Amino acid sequence: MAVLSVSNIKKAFGSNVVLTDISFDVEEGEVVAIIGPSGSGKSTILRCINQLETIDGGQITLLDDNMIAGTSPDGKPIYSSPQVLRKMRLNIGLVFQNFNLFPHFSVMRNVTEAPIHVLKMPKEQAVEEAKDLLAKMGLSDKHDAYPYQLSGGQQQRVSIARALALHPEVLFFDEPTSALDPELTGEILKVIRGLAREKHTMVIVTHEMAFARDVADRVIFMDQGVIVEQGDPRQVINHPREERTKLFLKRYSEDSQD
Amino acid sequence: METLFSTIDAAYMSKLLVILLQGVLTSLRIFAITLVIAVPLGFLVSFAKKSKYKIISVPINIYILIMRGTPLLLQILIVYFGPYYVFNLSYNRFAAIIIAFVLNYAAYFAEIFRGGIESMPVGQYEAAGALGFTKAQTFFRIILPQVVKRILPASANEVITLVKDTALAQTIGVAELFALSSKQASFKTSVIPLFVAGIFYFVLNWAVTAAFAYFEKKLDYYK
Numbered sequence: 001m002a003v004l005s006v007s008n009i010k011k012a013f014g015s016n017v018v019l020t021d022i023s024f025d026v027e028e029g030e031v032v033a034i035i036g037p038s039g040s041g042k043s044t045i046l047r048c049i050n051q052l053e054t055i056d057g058g059q060i061t062l063l064d065d066n067m068i069a070g071t072s073p074d075g076k077p078i079y080s081s082p083q084v085l086r087k088m089r090l091n092i093g094l095v096f097q098n099f100n101l102f103p104h105f106s107v108m109r110n111v112t113e114a115p116i117h118v119l120k121m122p123k124e125q126a127v128e129e130a131k132d133l134l135a136k137m138g139l140s141d142k143h144d145a146y147p148y149q150l151s152g153g154q155q156q157r158v159s160i161a162r163a164l165a166l167h168p169e170v171l172f173f174d175e176p177t178s179a180l181d182p183e184l185t186g187e188i189l190k191v192i193r194g195l196a197r198e199k200h201t202m203v204i205v206t207h208e209m210a211f212a213r214d215v216a217d218r219v220i221f222m223d224q225g226v227i228v229e230q231g232d233p234r235q236v237i238n239h240p241r242e243e244r245t246k247l248f249l250k251r252y253s254e255d256s257q258d
Numbered sequence: 259m260e261t262l263f264s265t266i267d268a269a270y271m272s273k274l275l276v277i278l279l280q281g282v283l284t285s286l287r288i289f290a291i292t293l294v295i296a297v298p299l300g301f302l303v304s305f306a307k308k309s310k311y312k313i314i315s316v317p318i319n320i321y322i323l324i325m326r327g328t329p330l331l332l333q334i335l336i337v338y339f340g341p342y343y344v345f346n347l348s349y350n351r352f353a354a355i356i357i358a359f360v361l362n363y364a365a366y367f368a369e370i371f372r373g374g375i376e377s378m379p380v381g382q383y384e385a386a387g388a389l390g391f392t393k394a395q396t397f398f399r400i401i402l403p404q405v406v407k408r409i410l411p412a413s414a415n416e417v418i419t420l421v422k423d424t425a426l427a428q429t430i431g432v433a434e435l436f437a438l439s440s441k442q443a444s445f446k447t448s449v450i451p452l453f454v455a456g457i458f459y460f461v462l463n464w465a466v467t468a469a470f471a472y473f474e475k476k477l478d479y480y481k
Contacts, residue, residue, distance in 0.1 A: 052384055090390045100385035103480050104403050113399065114389040148481040159385075166389065 002061075003028045003201050004049070004170050009058035011041070011048055011225075018044050020225040022058070026170065029199040033212035033233065036222035037248055042205045043097075045222075046172050050094050051085060062088045063169060090118070093163030097175040099155045101147040101162070107134065108143040111162050119166060126165070133161040137191060153184035157191060171195065173204040189215075209252060213237045221245045266450050274442055274451055281435035282458050285424040288352075288434060292359040292420060299360060300367025307372060325365035331426055334358040338430045355427045359420075366416055374409035375401065407477040414470040418463050425459075435459070 002025040011019035018041045026032050034042045047053040049060055051067075057077055060067040065088050068077040079085060101110050111130040115121040121129075134140055137157040147155055156176060163171060173192065177185040189211050195202065196215050206212055212219055213233045220230040221240070229242045240246045306318045325333070338354035341347040378401055386396040428437035439455035442448075 050388055052387065086390060089388065092388075094385075094388040096381060096385065098381055100379075100381035102382070102385070102400055104407070114391065117395055117399065118390040146480045162389070 001028055002026060003030075003063060004203075005059075005061040006045070006049065007059045007061075009045065009048060009060070010056045011044060011053065012056055018225050019048070019055075022222075022225075022227060024220060024227065024230065026201060026203060028201055030218065031196045031200075031202045031204065031216045032218050032220060033216035034203065034205045034220045034222060035207070035209065035212055035237075035248075036228075040222040041225040042222050043174050046094070046174050046203065046205055050092050050172060051089055054079075060088075062091055065091075090166055091169040093166060093168035093171040095156070095160050095163050095171070095173045095176050097178050099147075099152075099159045099179070101155055101159055103147050105146075106143065107139065107145050107147070107150070107158050110147070110158055111165050114162070115165050130161065130165060133164055134158075136194075137161050138187075151184060152180045153187045156180065156188050160188075160191060160195075169201060171200055171202045173202065173206070175205050175207065177206070177208060207252075209237055209249070221248070223248065266446065266448055270446070274454065277438055277442060278435060278451070278454055278458060281433060281438035281455070282462075284432065285421075285427075285434040285436075286462075288355055288359060288424045288427055288432075289420055291356050292363055293417065295356075295360045296363035297367055299364040301371055303364055303368035304371040304375065307368060321361075322365045322368060325362050326369070330358070330362050330423060331429060333362055334426055334429055337361070351430050351432050354430060355432050359423070363416065363420060367413070370409050370412045370416065371405070373412070374405040377408055378404060407474075410470060410474050410477070414467065417466050417470070421462050421466060422459060 004026040006025070007023045009019050009022040011017075022041075022045055024032070034045070036042050044053060048055050049062075055068075055077060057075075058068070065080070065084050067080060067085065067088060069080040070078045072078055102113070105113060108127065108130055111133060112123070112126040115126040115129065116123055131140070131143070134143065137160060139154060139157055139161070142150065142154065142158075147158070150158065156179075160176075176192070177188050180188065185208070189208065192202070192204065192211075193215050204212070204216070216233045218230060219233045219236040221228050221236055221242070221244075223244050229236055229240060229245045235241075236245065237249065240249060303318060303322070306314050307322065309315045309318075334355065337358040338351065341349065382400055382404070383396060386400045391400065424434055425436035427434045428440070431437070435455050435458055439451040442451035
């Protein structure tokens, strides 16, 4: 059963069309990797699903909730009620490229603030759950640290714990390793691999081709706002069918060898 | 120099201190009342300035331009004498000073707040939104605490200036520190009363500086 269903998404910034007609489903427990050149719209699609951007057309369905309730006479989509949108948002966890931790909160409070004040979870329970999550992220000794005292990799692990604390149905990663030094990339990829083994439903926008091939159940290749090709990771990355995919992967492997 | 100091003796000195302390109290009242009203008002003004409704943002912009573009001295005179010339209405001088100071300082504080709020990275709003915080929660839990830290140094400047600006209240005859000391100075033909007033201003601002240093240190636990 599809947990998340994206159909015919259109998005433009002014006259600049970023998403032309994007459709894909994500099944429960599935890991989907989205790859493609910069500016292909891969981050924008995550941001549209997470309501950080509005869409110009199409439908996004998460479990039983539709993001778009109808169409206005001038063809613009009408968004569903704030309650529905809020519920959808809480069912999606988002991990940012730049972590976006709250610098004035300790690690523990970064993880517990939303469960306590958004889900209205009792504080003791939120702290217990946060302890487990942070232990899983290898950060048991960092409860009282502030983000500035942590390495980039540690900060990103806190932000993964923060996203998981709300028990989202789907976890999104928007280029989770792009802001990290190469030697710190591995620790984040290891954490994501662990989450995949636990059958978390995940959508990962990434530039790490080898990682996408290993961890994903399905790879989507995007270019210029359209899905050019999608399918089995080994097929798409090792034996792409489309010319544009071949070109991108060829250029990519050349760049990586530099 | 001798003539300047000759009329000052120990008995006069203690009398002078009592007189000037009265002035200090009046100055402090202007200072405290202005601060207590102008800070929250400046807060509201900074939001109004960013309003998407032109009927709100345009008048607010004009107000800020005038307050920052003309001397506070002139604003005090207009606030106090304006109603008299137009409606033949005279009113309490102290109230006039408070109105003029609040209007002026709220404009400056508004611009400090606006700068602080606009310096916040958009990622903080996005992270809060993605975690399901409401707009109010995002502002009061995530944004405002960080803005306070960012605007402390600029606010310290404003507050120090306010201490010294209270001297302008003398222009419409409010008996604050500077008014009383210059009256004593001409009465005794001596600079000593002015010098003592200077020491009072200096000590007050020393306290203000120490208070801000304390708050900055308190917020130094994160970067």
